[in-house]
Amino acid sequence: MAKIGVEKSLTDISSALRERGHEVVDLQKDTDAKDCSCCVISGMDSNIMGMQDTYTTASVVAAHGLSAEEVCQKVEDKLH
Numbered sequence: 001m002a003k004i005g006v007e008k009s010l011t012d013i014s015s016a017l018r019e020r021g022h023e024v025v026d027l028q029k030d031t032d033a034k035d036c037s038c039c040v041i042s043g044m045d046s047n048i049m050g051m052q053d054t055y056t057t058a059s060v061v062a063a064h065g066l067s068a069e070e071v072c073q074k075v076e077d078k079l080h
Contacts, residue, residue: 002079005036005058013040016068017075033058038075 001021006014008026017024017040025032033039036058043062059078063071 002037002075003035004075005033005039007040007042007063009042010040010063010071012068013063013071016072020072020076022075038078040071040075 001023003023003025004017005025005027006017008028014024014026025036027033027039027041038059038061040061040063043064061071061074061078066074
């Protein structure tokens, strides 16, 4: 299955993705997303300074307000 980067605080989502057979890595620093097919972020942080650096071309799913099941479905939709 796919390699998915997940913010460290989203443990329920990490567990749900592992149960579905995905390889999950913690996103602790920007370069952790380098080889991921998709990344899941909390969506709670905002880009206050308006700066952007691109470390991956992977799809990104914001988990804010979604259940673990909904996030898993969004991730799998982006992988297909």
